[in-house]
Amino acid sequence: MWRFSPVEKISRIVESELNGSRLDASLSGVTTASASLDWIPNSDPRVGRAGLPEDRAVAAAWESAPDVLLVTISGEQSSEIVLTLSGLDRGPSAVHTLIAVAPHAVATLSVRYSGKIEACDVVEIVVGEGARCDVTFCVEETNDSVHVGAHFAQVGRDASLTHSLVVLSGGVVRLNPSAQLDCAGGSVQLLGLYTPGDHEHVEHHVYVNHDAPYTHSNVLFKGALRSSSSRAVWIGDVLIGEKAAGTDSYEQNRNLILRDGARADSIPNLEIETGDIVGAGHASATGKFDEEQLFYLQSRGIAEPEARMLVVRGFLNEVAQKLGAPSIAALVDSTLDRQFSEGISE
Amino acid sequence: MSTLSIRDLHVSVDTDGGPREILRGVNLDLNSGETHAVMGPNGSGKSTLAYTISGHPRYIVTSGSITLDGEDVLAMSVDERARAGLFLAMQYPVEVPGITVSNFLRTAKTAVSGEAPALRTWVKEMRESMTNLRMDSTFAERNVNEGFSGGEKKRHEILQLELLRPRFAILDETDSGLDVDALKTVSEGVNRSLNSTDLGVLLITHYTRILRYIHPQHVHVIVAGRIVEEGGPELADRLENEGYDRFLQDAV
Secondary structure, eight states, X not given: OOTTXXXXXXXXXXXXXXXXXOOXXXXXXXXXXXXXXXXEETTSTTXXXXXXXXXXXXXXXXXXXXXXXXXXXESEEEEEEEEEEEOTTSSSXXXXXXXXXXXXXXXXXXXXXXXXXXXEEEEEEEEOTTOEEEEEEEEEEOXXXXXXXXXXXXXXXXXXXXXXXXXXXXXXXXXXXXXXXXXXXXXXXXXEEEOOOTTOEEEEEEEEEEOSTTOEEEEEEEEEEOSTTOEXXXXXXXXXXXXXXXXXXXXXXXXXXXXXXOEEEEEEEXXXXXXXOXXXXXXXXXXXXXXXXXXXXXXXXXXXXHHHHHHHHHHHHHHHTTOOOHHHHHXXXXXXXXXXXXOOOO | OOEEEEEEEEEEEEETTEEEEEEEEEXXXXXXXXXXXXXXXXXXXXXXXXXXXXXXXXXXEEEEEEEETTEEGGGSOHHHHHHTTEEEXXXXXXXXXXXXXXXXXXXXHHHHHSSOOOHHHHHHHHHHHHHHTTOOGGXXXXXXXXXXXXXXXXXXXXXXXXXXXXXXXEEESTTTTOOHHHHXXXXXXXXHHHHHSOOEEEEEESSSXXXXXXXXXXEEEEETTEEEEEESHHHHHHHHHHTTHHHXXXXX
């Protein structure tokens, strides 16, 4: 669905000649786990297990990148592993990454995108049986960047995945995460945090497919729109299929509008095909500052701009506190400090 | 010594049916070190008085004045009033998600005193006050008022009173919804502030039971937006026995 998207800007990238050659990729922070990087052809049977392209941008990435970067993680490590991709400033690019987490592995991984990026980007995450994986993607791109793509996750039996998308800046960022819960006992947490500024567009279409018994999903996306020209789009689809007895699912999106003129579209959808579930809920709210919260803080001597800043930080903290990768959590903290440092005037 | 002085205060709120006058000429003087109880039935304007002193935007002052040692309180913003030494313990404190109690208290203390408190003494002071109010130490890391029980919210209000050390505190129905133990704990907190500083207290309440623990020198009865009777503690005793019926009949 493109009706909320800046199609012109996106088409310019999607329809251009995409450079799909291999990037410089490296892993750091690997201590007790074992992790490796390989390039495999996109015809490899391991590719496409977590999802197949459903829109033009993702199809373009799929077709234009003949080689897929395979990140394999096994063993247990709770500290953060950093995946660095260099060379994404080379002009319109296609990138395809497959993160394969071995059965019973424990891993925390982070990926950062910064600078000027024009890219169609596919990430597949396959979490093996009983594994626990936390992956955070952080975007801090320039105002003239266009970054579109999809993240497909497949969660194995009794495995759990926390997937976080943090968008601190970027001209057009349209990254759509999805999770296939097609093995019993699989659990996913999909998080999002975004603070679009002047003429910045952040868009996420989230899809969770409960297709096996006793699966669990929690989707939480929160955004603060900083400028009158900020734009956010969130569409959340949760499908609880016939086979998904015992499902527990909740999705929510909340937006805080800091300037008149900013616009956030938020559409949660829930489709349930079985009556035998533990819970299924969704919530969406977009609004300005809560005047009662501001009054409470001001009545304790805190001046209005600082009170507004505290309310915004508090609002975003609900997601920020859940980020698994410490380097991204620290970056979020310092960036939000900077973005809201002067306080927020009305 | 400081004086908070309220003169001929008229206050309205906007309703769907147009502005409605709630306070119709309130006069009151509160000096440092004094405790005044403002008592009245539901809808008499007690909470309106509390929120108007604090500067809540919902309440519109149509005439009259509030001054603090001659300074025009009505010309001050909400936060300026707090920094001038006014404190409102709210009846329904709001949740502020994502901000921990400890962060909030330190930010507020820094705001009212104009400088950040020295870390070590501050933490000690906070712990002491929390222990006195029988608050668990994990409380400091919870988000402000989020998931607090009614009693926890009131303790948290009094914790702020103790730590921020205002010149005047308005306690808006701090007794409502508290069981006897919590009421005692909260009252002890108020009395500690009264004994250790030159605090003046405006105790707003419907019931007399909090007056067993906090002893006002002056009692004002407010009915239909006006103070209709004033006296010493004996007036509260009379209200305990007779209720507000006698005033309500007069008002009709």
